[in-house]
Amino acid sequence: KAGVTQTPRYLIKTRGQQVTLSCSPISGHRSVSWYQQTPGQGLQFLFEYFSETQRNKGNFPGRFSGRQFSNSRSEMNVSTLELGDSALYLCASSRGSSGTDTQYFGPGTRLTVL
């Protein structure tokens, strides 16, 4: 069974640009969650999608947005990039709710903002 895949694996952008990250969950999983990981803050929750609906959103500015498609694939978008957005972005999928079922994480997308 294929795991969670994320594309691209690495990205370099400059301040002010926007970026779109993609996540393909494990087949049959309906929940996709996104997390930002930085050395200082650790793992912080961005948002969760379940059956194309946003279930939860973390405490991030509106520049961070996401969506989920009917095949459960998810994308997140960051507009007007700032230096502080440099981080490892991880997505995780689960069969049911992110809080009740085992979470399976992808390898992450390393975003560097110059």
Next chain:
Amino acid sequence: KQEVTQIPAALSVPEGENLVLNCSFTDSAIYNLQWFRQDPGKGLTSLLLIQSSQREQTSGRLNASLDKSSGRSTLYIAASQPGDSATYLCAVPFSYGGSQGNLIFGKGTKLSVKP
């Protein structure tokens, strides 16, 4: 507000030693607790999930225990190997209105097992 703490932040042990990693949480009304492993620059790998009704879970050389009343969980690694070197994170779900949401993570314990 739920907070998850892991102490120590880093641990170095010789190969073959048995070790315990600690995780504490401030709100004991958790639905479950998960332990993950993260290798440098990689994603997280789920190790064990303990439901709130369980006291412990085992997988190979790993044993995780849960004491909700004291707000603590431990991950016991038997006969450690250099391949166990990684950062270990624990996480609990955010509870709201009877539902379970996103995971709240500790900062992790970075384990180094020396040959």
